[in-house]
Amino acid sequence: MAETVEASIADMLFAHLAGLVLNPVLPVTYPGVSFTPPDGAYIKADFIPNRTGNIGLADDDDALHRGILQVLxxxxxxxxxxxxxxxxxxxxxxxxxxxxxxxxxxxxxxxxKPSVGAPMTEPDRINVPVTILYQSFN
Known part of the structure; x- marks a missing residue:
């Protein structure tokens, strides 16, 4: 279980992605977890936090956490x-x-609204990115 706000955000975003039901089911790779890409299709997730914004002047005021969940x-x-x-x-x-x-x-x-990007063709695969912008006040 995550102990910090930052790790909790990543954990919740990854858990929500894991709840996506696709037909057929596609394996998902997460950052920092070993994964052998299959011959077929799969999903790749990356967690990209941005700078934390301080909302108020007090040391204990909530902070704005923003970032991107990038999914391919x-x-x-x-x-x-x-x-x-x-x-x-x-x-x-x-x-x-x-x-x-x-x-x-x-x-x-x-x-x-998440953005679906242009397909990127490599010699052996096609990647289509989805940029998901999140924020959290904590």
Missing amino acids: AIYPVNVGVVRPTDTAGLVAAHFAKGTALYGSGVKVKIYQ
Whole structure:
């Protein structure tokens, strides 16, 4: 269990991503966890916190924690761009603007509609990014 606000935010975002139901089910890789990419499709998550903003002048005032959950829908290159873009859209919908997550005395809110980016083609795969912006006052 996470003991800090920062770790709680990451934990809640990853848990929410794990609750996404896709058909077929795709494995998810998280930062710092060993993972062997499958031959087929999978999801990759990265937690990118930004600078913490101090709301007030007192030492014990709440702080604004903002950042990005970057998710990639990764597919083999031979499937085209529609399937990975569709998966990215489902991830974006799962983290819709206004989504609020609660745990360990921390509330995280998705404050902007997630952005599905342009497909990036590599020699052996296609990556479609989803940028999810979050904030938390703690």
